[in-house]
Amino acid sequence: MLTLEGSVRRFPSGVAALVAAFEWFASRDAGFLERFAREVRGTSVHYVARDRMRMYLSRPKAGPKNSAALSRGWWIATQNSSAQKKSLIRRACELAGLKWGQDVLVDFPAHHRYRKKKGPTAKHSSNESAEAILEALRSRRSVR
Numbered sequence: 001m002l003t004l005e006g007s008v009r010r011f012p013s014g015v016a017a018l019v020a021a022f023e024w025f026a027s028r029d030a031g032f033l034e035r036f037a038r039e040v041r042g043t044s045v046h047y048v049a050r051d052r053m054r055m056y057l058s059r060p061k062a063g064p065k066n067s068a069a070l071s072r073g074w075w076i077a078t079q080n081s082s083a084q085k086k087s088l089i090r091r092a093c094e095l096a097g098l099k100w101g102q103d104v105l106v107d108f109p110a111h112h113r114y115r116k117k118k119g120p121t122a123k124h125s126s127n128e129s130a131e132a133i134l135e136a137l138r139s140r141r142s143v144r
Contacts, residue, residue: 003105015078018085019068025092033074040091047077082108
């Protein structure tokens with residue numbers, strides 16, 4: 001979920017929210033993307049750039065696969081965690097002179113860090129795991 005000056009919008013992914021936020025900042029200020037590209041950089045990535053082949057400094061070929069188009073010929077890096085996306089939007093908010101937590105809010109859904117094992121080594125299906133968790137919760141309630 002992304003809230004921009006009171007307007008709440010939901011997106012199917014963190015990347016979609018990141019792109020929408022940067023498009024919104026760019027629509028408010030024509031020079032925003034250029035300022036952000038100049039002032040906010042990682043050690044091995046340019047988060048916003050004109051040339052997506054130069055975004056990932058140590059892996060130039062990663063640019064086309066891990067970037068999304070912005071308006072006016074700019075690109076944004078998309079190979080980052082939800083926390084990094086949130087941090088980028090926060091930096092953008094500060095650069096735009098807006099108040100984080102008031103003018104701009106971001107809430108990405110929590111994701112599980114552990115993925116289900118695939119193949120013959122998986123002991124349970126996701127339904128069996130969910131059923132086991134529900135059964136454990138039911139047994140705790142009955143004890144209390």
